[in-house]
Amino acid sequence: MDIQLKRGLLDACVLAAIKNEDSYGYRIIKDMKPYLEMSESTLYTILKRLEAGNMLTVRSVEHEGRLRKYYHITREGLRRIEEFKEDWKEINAIYNFITREETGNE
């Protein structure tokens, strides 16, 4: 899959992964794997970006000797998902432009 095509989906996808239940990095990657694969370095970069943008909050938890950072979506984060849905209408229009079959001359 074309990397560029994935780009716009990543942030919204991560937010969607924590939308219904708080989650942590390692699990987010596993949950998204059937839909969208991403490397760890990419995920943690995104999580930091989303935190900086107040899309989510972080809470550290000690779990079996290991550190776990649980991410919780904020109202801003939920709004980001809605924004994504809005944008998608435009995206579909572009998609139709790309895939349209012209009856013109070639």
Next chain:
Amino acid sequence: MDIQLKRGLLDACVLAAIKNEDSYGYRIIKDMKPYLEMSESTLYTILKRLEAGNMLTVRSVEHEGRLRKYYHITREGLRRIEEFKEDWKEINAIYNFITREETGNE
């Protein structure tokens, strides 16, 4: 509109703009404007990239004292559009993941 979201569409969009008829930079921008706005610097970067990737060929034409470079899509370019269509199936699956309404607990 989110820039990242546009990224994956740009190459395919430019190819679509010359698919049915050879065209040149200035006109491509105008043709795409209703669907997708892009700056000149972006377009010409993309055209060069597509040329380097053998997705299109270029032909210079003198038109009313001004230079025009006509772009013609190649078989490779047409295949790129088909590839885009294939990718879109996956994109739709991701879109559904992002927008699904879980019946679970929040």
Next chain:
DNA sequence: CGTAATATATCGTAATACGAAGTATATAAT
């Protein structure tokens, strides 16, 4: 004892979209 799974962090890099600015001609407006 080594490998895999769990879990997060950091560094350097390559790709790339964009704004800004430049070059040049023709036409319309003031």
Next chain:
DNA sequence: ATTATATACTTCGTATTACGATATATTACG
């Protein structure tokens, strides 16, 4: 006559960003 707008392509620098590679640390499995 001069200014602005439309046409048409080019180059430079920059910020964003996804990724591979690598590091750290614990637990479980063989």
